[in-house]
Amino acid sequence: MKILYFAGLRQRTGIGEEDVTPPDSVCDVASLIEWLKQRNPEFAEALQDTSALRVAVNQEFASFDTVLSGDEEVALFPPMTGG
Amino acid sequence: MTIRVQREDFDVGAEIAALTEGNAGIGGVTSFVGLVRDMADGERTSAMTLEHYPGMTEKMLAEIDAEAHDRWPLEASLIVHRYGRLEAGDRIVLVIAASPHRDAAFEACRFLIDWLKTKAPFWKLEEAGDGAAHWVEAKETDDVAAARWDTNTGTGKAG
Numbered sequence: 001m002k003i004l005y006f007a008g009l010r011q012r013t014g015i016g017e018e019d020v021t022p023p024d025s026v027c028d029v030a031s032l033i034e035w036l037k038q039r040n041p042e043f044a045e046a047l048q049d050t051s052a053l054r055v056a057v058n059q060e061f062a063s064f065d066t067v068l069s070g071d072e073e074v075a076l077f078p079p080m081t082g083g
Numbered sequence: 084m085t086i087r088v089q090r091e092d093f094d095v096g097a098e099i100a101a102l103t104e105g106n107a108g109i110g111g112v113t114s115f116v117g118l119v120r121d122m123a124d125g126e127r128t129s130a131m132t133l134e135h136y137p138g139m140t141e142k143m144l145a146e147i148d149a150e151a152h153d154r155w156p157l158e159a160s161l162i163v164h165r166y167g168r169l170e171a172g173d174r175i176v177l178v179i180a181a182s183p184h185r186d187a188a189f190e191a192c193r194f195l196i197d198w199l200k201t202k203a204p205f206w207k208l209e210e211a212g213d214g215a216a217h218w219v220e221a222k223e224t225d226d227v228a229a230a231r232w233d234t235n236t237g238t239g240k241a242g
Contacts, residue, residue, distance in 0.1 A: 007134055007206035008218040056204070059139035075136060075204075079221030082133070082164065082205025083117055083176050083196055 001070055003036070006077035009053075012046035022070070029055050030064040032074065052078055084152070084160055086144040088135065090167040093177055102159045102179055109158045111185035113192040115178045121171035129210050131219075133166040133175065136204035140164070147198045151180065154194070155187040162195060164205065194232050201229040 003018050010016050026032045033053075037044040047053065055062045056075040068074070085102075095116055103109050119131055144162050151160060159181040169175060178199070180191035207219040 004136070006136055006204065007208070056136070056139055059136075059142050075139065077136070077204065078206065078218065080201060080204055081207045081219040081221050082135070082203050083200035
């Protein structure tokens with residue numbers, strides 16, 4: 001599974017992109033975020049406020065209950081500020 | 084019907100001319116140009132860097148554009164959005180809508196920029212005059228502006 005981080009999240013996690021192999025317990029976006037948070041304090045802090053977190057799965061907006069099978073591209077980012 | 088995400092500046096007049104050339108069915112053209120302001124929330128901004136999500140950006144802009152064509156009788160449309168480092172006064176975004184009549188052109192242009200602001204994956208990193216940089220926070224007023232156009236479609240928010 002490919003995980004992408006953008007803007008402030010990329011800055012706070014220190015990572016723009018990574019390939020991960022989550023355990024079987026990760027079955028949706030919510031459980032993926034919980035798993036990512038457990039890995040180290042920077043991630044736990046960066047992903048703490050889920051109200052400021054937007055998610056895309058395979059480049060389409062997704063919700064926290066979007067199901068994941070393991071081969072997706074998951075992007076995590078703050079609310080957009082373009083235009 | 085055309086989407087471009089680019090570092091380079093654009094020429095508004097040339098873009099309108101190219102978009103409308105050879106289509107006598109167009110009776111009205113509206114455009115919106117977004118610029119880098121030198122004041123944001125009372126603090127002086129000397130420059131900003133626009134980051135985006137290559138791939139998803141183009142996909143979302145195409146979806147927003149297709150939605151505009153579903154809702155209004157448009158003859159042509161264009162969205163150009165820049166990324167990279169921009170300075171105060173620089174052009175950031177261009178939206179053009181062309182229709183047989185002005186009402187559709189005005190409404191579609193407003194719709195395109197309102198939806199783009201909350202649904203296209205761009206983020207602004209502002210540089211203050213003293214060299215400090217901070218990520219711009221999303222404005223609730225932008226959500227309200229985008230929500231005016233909601234029917235039964237998604238809001239672009241997770242959870």
